[in-house]
Amino acid sequence: xxxxxxxxxxxxxxxxxxxxxxxxxxxxxxxxxxxxxxxxxxxxxxxxxxxxxxxxxxxxxxxxxxxxxxxxxxxxxxxxxxxxxxxxxxxxxxxxxxxxxxxxxxxxxxxxxxxxxxxxxxxxxxxxxxxxxxxxxxxxxxxxxxxxxxxxxxxxxxxxxxxxxxxxxxxxxxxxxxxxxxxxxxxxxxxxxxxxxxxxxxxxxxxxxxxxxxxxxxxxxxxxxxxxxxxxxxxxxxxxxxxxxxxxxxxxxxxxxxxxxxxxxxxxxxxxxxxxxxxxxxxxxxxxxxxxxxxxxxxxxxxxxxxx
Amino acid sequence: xxxxxxxxxxxxxxxxxxxxxxxxxxxxxxxxxxxxxxxxxxxxxxxxxxxxxxxxxxxxxxxxxxxxxxxxxxxxxxxxxxxxxxxxxxxxxxxxxxxxxxxxxxxxxxxxxxxxxxxxxxxxxxxxxxxxxxxxxxxxxxxxxxxxxxxxxxxxxxxxxxxxxxxxxxxxxxxxxxxxxxxxxxxxxxxxxxxxxxxxxxxxxxxxxxxxxxxxxxxxxxxxxxxxxxxxxxxxxxxxxxxxxxxxxxxxxxxxxxxxxxxxxxxxxxxxxxxxxxxxxxxxxxxxxxxxxxxxxxxxxxxxxxxxxxxxxxxxxxxxxxxxxxxxxxxxxxxxxxxxxxxxxxxxxxxxxxxxxxxxxxxxxx
Numbered sequence: 001x002x003x004x005x006x007x008x009x010x011x012x013x014x015x016x017x018x019x020x021x022x023x024x025x026x027x028x029x030x031x032x033x034x035x036x037x038x039x040x041x042x043x044x045x046x047x048x049x050x051x052x053x054x055x056x057x058x059x060x061x062x063x064x065x066x067x068x069x070x071x072x073x074x075x076x077x078x079x080x081x082x083x084x085x086x087x088x089x090x091x092x093x094x095x096x097x098x099x100x101x102x103x104x105x106x107x108x109x110x111x112x113x114x115x116x117x118x119x120x121x122x123x124x125x126x127x128x129x130x131x132x133x134x135x136x137x138x139x140x141x142x143x144x145x146x147x148x149x150x151x152x153x154x155x156x157x158x159x160x161x162x163x164x165x166x167x168x169x170x171x172x173x174x175x176x177x178x179x180x181x182x183x184x185x186x187x188x189x190x191x192x193x194x195x196x197x198x199x200x201x202x203x204x205x206x207x208x209x210x211x212x213x214x215x216x217x218x219x220x221x222x223x224x225x226x227x228x229x230x231x232x233x234x235x236x237x238x239x240x241x242x243x244x245x246x247x248x249x250x251x252x253x254x255x256x257x258x259x260x261x262x263x264x265x266x267x268x269x270x271x272x273x274x275x276x277x278x279x280x281x282x283x284x285x286x287x288x289x290x291x292x293x294x295x296x297x298x299x300x301x302x303x304x305x306x307x308x
Numbered sequence: 309x310x311x312x313x314x315x316x317x318x319x320x321x322x323x324x325x326x327x328x329x330x331x332x333x334x335x336x337x338x339x340x341x342x343x344x345x346x347x348x349x350x351x352x353x354x355x356x357x358x359x360x361x362x363x364x365x366x367x368x369x370x371x372x373x374x375x376x377x378x379x380x381x382x383x384x385x386x387x388x389x390x391x392x393x394x395x396x397x398x399x400x401x402x403x404x405x406x407x408x409x410x411x412x413x414x415x416x417x418x419x420x421x422x423x424x425x426x427x428x429x430x431x432x433x434x435x436x437x438x439x440x441x442x443x444x445x446x447x448x449x450x451x452x453x454x455x456x457x458x459x460x461x462x463x464x465x466x467x468x469x470x471x472x473x474x475x476x477x478x479x480x481x482x483x484x485x486x487x488x489x490x491x492x493x494x495x496x497x498x499x500x501x502x503x504x505x506x507x508x509x510x511x512x513x514x515x516x517x518x519x520x521x522x523x524x525x526x527x528x529x530x531x532x533x534x535x536x537x538x539x540x541x542x543x544x545x546x547x548x549x550x551x552x553x554x555x556x557x558x559x560x561x562x563x564x565x566x567x568x569x570x571x572x573x574x575x576x577x578x579x580x581x582x583x584x585x586x587x588x589x590x591x592x593x594x595x596x597x598x599x600x601x602x603x604x605x606x607x608x609x610x611x612x613x614x615x616x617x618x619x620x621x622x623x624x625x626x627x628x629x630x631x632x633x634x635x636x637x638x639x640x641x642x643x644x645x646x647x648x649x650x651x652x653x654x655x656x657x658x659x660x661x662x663x664x665x666x667x668x669x670x671x672x673x674x
Contacts, residue, residue, distance in 0.1 A: 004511035004512045004514075004515045004516070004575070005511075005514075005515030005516065005575060007571070007574035007575055008373070008375060008574060008575060008576075008577075012373040012375065015372055015373055016368070016369045016372045016373050019321050019322070019325065019368075019372040020325060020365070020368050020369065020372060027365075030362075030365055031365065031369055034362075034365055034366050034369045034577055034578075034579065035369060035373070035577060036574075036578065127563075127564045127565060128564070128565060128566060128567060130565060131500075131565045131566045146423070148422040148423055148426070149422075151426070152422065152426060155426075296504070296566075296567055297504055297566045297567075298504035298505075301503075301504070
């Protein structure tokens with residue numbers, strides 16, 4: 001059976017060094033870095049203090065170069081490889097290796113020069129936000145390519161076809177509604193909503209996106225915005241799962257009535273939430289996607305198509 | 309610029325590295341009049357590329373380890389044009405596939421035209437499945453002759469396979485006619501546009517060069533005499549660099565719109581290309597002028613300098629607003645337009661219009 005090559009390993013590093021720069025140790029770290037290694041091994045015989053900040057990788061050592069030091073006499077009860085460590089008793093000063101640590105110089109975070117707060121880092125990275133949103137607002141289309149497999153199968157069985165079978169195709173909805181939860185549980189994310197709305201308008205088109213805010217009842221906001229066949233409804237909400245949620249916000253029924261309304265309109269609902277876990281009863285009815293930096297397009301696609 | 313002469317023998321790794329070192333600093337030879345005069349910015353003819361040291365090292369590491377080279381960076385930083393340049397400089401065949409949201413992994417290996425077969429079924433007798441197989445770029449790179457025959461002769465059960473009637477047309481056939489039969493460069497452009505499953509589905513074909521065509525059961529593998537696509541000939545018993553170079557160098561580009569699967573990244577040599585600074589843009593413009601057989605006068609040099617600075621300023625402005633700025637191709641368009649239309653910085657209104665049309669793309673200030 002054919003298998004994928006294993007991931008890049010030290011063999012690749014040594015292979016590259018041997019072919020490109022066998023006699024130029026100064027370039028070995030660069031080669032290792034290109035292959036994704038951050039080496040910390042110090043060249044044999046070279047004191048660590050002499051090594052510049054960059055990583056250095058040691059050359060492959062041939063077996064005959066290895067000289068084993070005579071083994072230290074092993075004390076009874078000690079570990080075979082690690083020397084026993086004696087910890088100070090309470091009240092005694094800690095040993096020097098725990099005290100003599102240099103403090104790192106204070107460096108203000110990037111962008112914080114002049115006392116300004118650092119720039120807002122959106123929950124979804126700028127580079128991947130368009131792809132994540134595209135995945136969140138796709139709608140199944142009826143005009144996908146002919147499903148040749150189904151077609152041939154029907155013909156082979158001499159089965160009449162009233163409609164040409166088509167493969168499921170997805171494209172960006174022509175009509176998108178963004179509902180923003182302004183409840184207390186979303187206070188920490190208020191500033192993230194505007195960039196997301198901006199990005200959504202870039203993805204779906206400025207005139208295709210309508211936005212409404214709500215506290216408590218998302219259905220009312222949806223009714224204000226309007227929802228039609230083919231509308232992609234995106235909700236930003238904590239789902240009332242936080243400690244600050246009111247009794248009304250904790251009630252899952254408000255989400256069920258929203259999901260029912262969207263389904264009746266033959267539209268589709270996706271909820272972006274800062275939470276990573278949610279009650280099973282909500283997950284069964286809603287396409288839930290974590291609104292956080294680690295979210296991958298595959299997760300959005302999975303959530304959307306699961307309820308698609 | 310002329311391609312490297314065709315060699316009938318597989319190249320060794322050492323020869324490839326030597327060739328890369330020899331070619332990197334060569335400025336393009338002036339082409340015959342008319343050949344490159346109409347070439348616009350975003351061409352992939354492999355005629356011009358200015359390679360810096362880190363990128364050269366990344367290419368060398370990819371060649372010596374036989375790993376795909378994944379290039380990341382903003383649009384216009386030279387990710388896609390590298391592959392064609394490498395192919396031309398090394399004398400290797402060149403294939404490219406631009407990935408879209410609808411691309412499936414199979415598209416790079418083969419496609420099967422079921423609809424045409426269904427249409428043909430009504431008017432013909434026995435049909436050969438192989439006639440409906442269209443080899444993809446990776447098949448062409450791994451086994452050119454097998455791809456040309458659409459896999460006929462590669463079936464597990466040759467007796468059962470009906471003989472094909474037609475040969476497949478090789479992509480870039482005119483360019484590849486004079487290039488090495490043993491080695492190829494494959495560009496897989498903008499892989500981040502693909503469904504997240506696509507990169508993982510390519511792990512085996514990229515690593516081993518082997519796959520099976522589902523419809524015909526043809527087993528595609530590197531030709532017996534050719535070096536393996538991922539790894540060159542065995543290094544055992546040979547001095548470093550004397551093993552055969554990989555049969556296939558795969559260059560993959562990503563604009564970073566999607567995070568690629570970790571399993572895929574762990575198998576690639578990854579290199580990030582920074583956007584060129586003004587001096588580099590000027591050097592690129594000079595190389596293109598040389599290619600076109602022109603020696604820029606003082607006025608043109610001043611225009612190029614001004615456009616290079618404005619291009620970088622605009623890119624930085626756009627970056628502060630989290631938007632993509634113009635790349636090298638747009639800069640070259642601006643240089644060409646300013647030269648052809650005779651517009652200089654002293655003609656303020658026209659100059660601003662030209663910058664808006666080519667570099668700012670009509671967008672309001674970010």
